[in-house]
Amino acid sequence: MEFLFYMGDVFTPLNFGLLLLGTIGGLILGATPGLSPTMTVALLIPFTFKLEPQQGLILLGAAYTSTVAGGAVSAILLKIPGAPANIATTLDGHTMAQKGDGAKALQVSFIASAIGGLFGVLLLIFLTPVLAKWALAFGPSELFWLAILGVTVIGTLDSSSVVKGLLSGCIGLWLATIGFDDIMGAQRFIFHSSLSGGINVIPALIGLFAIPQVIGMLAKGRKGNDAEIITVKRHPIGAAFREVFSRKRALSIGTAVGSIIGLIPGVGGQIAGLVAYDQSKKMSPDSAKFGTGHPEGVIAAESANNAMVGPSLVPLLTLSIPGSPTAAVLLGGLLIHGIFPGPTLFAQYPQVVWPFINSMLIGQILMCVFGLLIAGWAANVARVPPAVMAAIVLSLAVFGSYSVQHSMGDVYVMMSLGLSMFFLERFGFSAAPLVLGLILGPIAEANFIQGAMIANATVGQLTYFFTGWLNWLLIAIVVMSVGYSIWMELGQRRYTTKEDASV
């Protein structure tokens, strides 16, 4: 119950102000199609430099939580999911809005998001210290395999092609080796003076997540945002609460599915929402009503995508292995303040970590309150033309990258990586494994070298890296995730081939 001791820190005027700012800003940005939670958090990092680590993390955490929930606004009122996590919400949410139940759909979605989110953060609170103690048993070989696991799992499960997902991860791991070698001090892959200090994670994250979005918006040409926003009628909030609590099955399924999926590295909110929706539909006696504007569809999807937020931070805070691209960006936010997550994080920085986690707990309630108040208005942000949005994001990306080290080299790196990522994405590659490779590369290398030294002095490298139950477990998960993804890909291909043959 140590977290209760730090609860008061959330309510200092500055911390609470930042929490409010992050929550309201996140809701508005989340409602904007094209601005994903990952990109929003990446663009926000430069604004945390002047803040204390505790305050910076509170702002980033609030923005993360509320952008996920804010995405439901455009999903319901415009049928455009604000983020991939809100895809399942459009299925019933937009139909409800078309039937004149837009306000009810929004209220139900925010209440379900808050309940799912609260459960997810509680899981984070109670699971993280336990896992942190367990993580102390990890030596260099286990940490090496864990880093490789982080890259392979996200590379195989987050990508539409296993090979391209793994290749993206390899590119990220290679990018992480650019610069001076830590042990020998040798230069590695320094093709330009901008790379002499290696690739700074923050400009890289901004480039990889923001620039492809900018170019994507430009590729649409001279186009306005003519999406029709459905106006909402008033709906009593008490009735919305009764609606959510009368549908305990959907709420429980969504919350449970989201929490479990959040703990698995690489499986994002999009999967959580869709799996929860599918399971609720299968287990509901009213399954025929799903897709026709059934509140259970909204409740399951929204409780799931917010329930996964807290658990997705468990591997980050205990093992310094980010479980999702947004967690990877948050890791960047921690590193910029000189905080290295890991098993000793709670012992070393309780004054930073606990207020951050507590703020996510309070943030869920604020997100629900402000979501209900500003949802109808926030939908208008979606009307901003893509050209304006592209120009804003591009400028923020350039200023944000520069402000990290006051270096033009960071701007060049940001732009080059962003441009490359845009083309890579068009050919089936994915930013998530590349980012994980870039972030986990130094962890993997440091532990590989350290492990190799220990192994050479003791049992030999093969025995050191390939024996022990924890090594076996991690290797088995790596192999299983690759095998499962290949099996799924082959299955899909067989299905496609059969379809082709029948035409």
Place this chain on the structure above:
Amino acid sequence: MSDLPRSQHIIASGLIAGVGLAVAYISFTQEPADAFVFPRLISSVFAALAIWTFVKAAMGRTKVGAGLSGLEMRNMLPGLGIALVYAFWAAKELGFYTATTITFFILLTIYDPAPHGAVSTWVKRVLITAGFMAVMYGLFAVLLNVFTPREIFS
């Protein structure tokens, strides 16, 4: 798969295979060898996967990635050109605020669907640009104290 994406896939995967092989070559030939132990491990997998992807693309078996259509390329090229000039030249040579103002206004003018003939459209564009720049100045210069190059005003 149409011919355009197929040729695009071959070019893209060929470039990646080239990078993969170059990284592997450098990793296995550069000294001191101890500094390249991990890059050797990574580059071997990188090169193998990149070659595999290239061979699949050359055989026309690439299943994912829609490539870029001619329309998309035509749409994005002016904006992309401006963005590259902004980031790689103008921001440093003209100063961040001057370069951002010009870039923002040009992007808005090129991509805004509103008719160019109406005076109100231009007034709106100028007001949006000015408003945005005021916010950027407030955030970065006043709030965060980020000292950016201000070349033509320095």
